[in-house]
Amino acid sequence: MNKKIKTELTDKLFQSILCMNTVEECYQLFEDLCTVNEIQAIAQRMEVAAMLDAKCTYVEIAEKTGASTATISRVNRCLHYGTDGYKLAIDRVKALEQKEEN
Template identity: 40%
Template sequence: MVHMHRTIDPDRLYLALLSLRTSEECQAFLDDILTPGEFEDVVQRLEVAHVLSEGGTYESAAERTGASATTISRVRRALFRGAGGYRTVLERIGRA
């Protein structure tokens, strides 16, 4: 977990994400809070999780997404031994 200054409340971010109702609202919010590079990283990680959840290998994930071995390893660890966030999202969007 990222260490944050004590006056910063991550719950505000969670509530903000939960308040978004359309893909357009989500896109606008993410455009505002993430740099283009950060956005690309998040998109890439989700795609890596999708490939791995379908039984793909490191090689197929790297080929399909351009992700580094380190990124793929981190996503794999989170996907199979993490808090379950990737699985929840992939199941809900029909890509698990």
């Protein structure tokens, strides 16, 4: 855990996010909490992570997402040397999508 971000305030932020029950509720919270550009940047990073996890090339990822190679490289570094947050989210979304298909 990064001690630079682990504070009582960030705990409360994450608790607020976890209290949302639907995607629509998340939209409501994040539209109030973040700028449109911040939301789009976070969403882009998640898509980059998912594509890296699926073994897509940097060129494919840049073409599909519009992400810079610097962003792709940063996300890739996090996937390999980070706290596994991206991987956890990717795996859970995959499981949810598979559950919805069945």
